[in-house]
Amino acid sequence: MNRAERLNAVLDLLAETGQLDVDDIITKLDVSAATARRDLDTLASQQLLTRTRGGAIGQSVAYDLPIRYKKEQHAPEKLRIAHAASALVPRGAVIGLCGGTTSTAIATVLGARADIMEASPHSSLTVVTNAINIAAQLAMRPQIKTVVTGGVLHPRSYELVGPYSDIVLDRITMDIAFIGVNGIDPIVGPTVHDEREAAVNSLMAHRASRAIVVADSSKIGHNAFATMGSSKLFNTLITDAGITAEQLAAFAENGVEVIVAT
Missing domain, CATH: 3.40.50.1360 (Rossmann fold)
Structure with missing residues (x-):
């Protein structure tokens, strides 16, 4: 799995529950803790999720959807x-x-x-x-x-x-x-x-x-x-x-x- 595929996989995992822990990424994607954290930081910099201590939650938006x-x-x-x-x-x-x-x-x-x-x-x-x-x-x-x-x-x-x-x-x-x-x-x-x-x-x-x-x-x-x-x-x-x-x-x-x- 290359980096782009892995980032998409992280987003897929996040979409399932709206919340994701670093340990979940380590277990399900078979990567190191450092790689999991870097991937979350990358996606946060792209405003695709919000980082939390030990994981991330789905990115909120500035408007209320129908x-x-x-x-x-x-x-x-x-x-x-x-x-x-x-x-x-x-x-x-x-x-x-x-x-x-x-x-x-x-x-x-x-x-x-x-x-x-x-x-x-x-x-x-x-x-x-x-x-x-x-x-x-x-x-x-x-x-x-x-x-x-x-x-x-x-x-x-x-x-x-x-x-x-x-x-x-x-x-x-x-x-x-x-x-x-x-x-x-x-x-x-x-x-x-x-x-x-x-x-x-x-x-x-x-x-x-x-x-x-x-x-x-x-x-x-x-x-x-x-x-x-x-x-x-x-x-x-x-x-x-x-x-x-x-x-x-x-x-x-x-x-x-x-x-x-x-």
């Missing part, structure tokens, strides 16, 4: 999906992130990558987002250029929605757009509860060379209110190992590549 973030479900699965998404992003890429807990996890993983956080006179990554919590999170990463779409704030999701988003999105292109959803069906495609969020997500997907749906397996086979586009637009899904063989076959039949995060 209830959908506080009561996040399937957190381990979403973190694995985030790592799989990050593996598709080369240094220097331009990516889109809509709102939601899975997209927030992707932002966290990208912000911890050693190659992206390496000091450079130029941005190592550009992130276009309509989620103000993601923008605030990435504002602490000077190596990441953060572009925020316009729009009206949706108070339940912290996403900017409405026609003002078109002004920014119509004038940019992206390499990859990662789109979180409330449901995804092999035939209907991805769906969300709010039609305004659907419109922004669809436009973000159209402006990207590759649009990827990120959804844990609990959302497969479910349909929400507003559709966003067919498999011709969203031809890749990143999900977790909970997807069934029948579901995999159904997506393949409809031309959707499925990446299973493990």
Whole structure:
């Protein structure tokens, strides 16, 4: 395990309970106490956690997240999906992130990558987002250029929605757009509860060379209110190992590549 992988593993352990002791890192990652402390100090300097005597706690934020973030479900699965998404992003890429807990996890993983956080006179990554919590999170990463779409704030999701988003999105292109959803069906495609969020997500997907749906397996086979586009637009899904063989076959039949995060 190299240093970057080890730092991500420390964050994975911290995500499970919100609190971590040096002894936990020593035992679970098979490293020395000095290495464990150095890793915690490194992550603290990147504001990804808060150091305590003998360990660390999850990094608090300067704003109060909506209830959908506080009561996040399937957190381990979403973190694995985030790592799989990050593996598709080369240094220097331009990516889109809509709102939601899975997209927030992707932002966290990208912000911890050693190659992206390496000091450079130029941005190592550009992130276009309509989620103000993601923008605030990435504002602490000077190596990441953060572009925020316009729009009206949706108070339940912290996403900017409405026609003002078109002004920014119509004038940019992206390499990859990662789109979180409330449901995804092999035939209907991805769906969300709010039609305004659907419109922004669809436009973000159209402006990207590759649009990827990120959804844990609990959302497969479910349909929400507003559709966003067919498999011709969203031809890749990143999900977790909970997807069934029948579901995999159904997506393949409809031309959707499925990446299973493990």
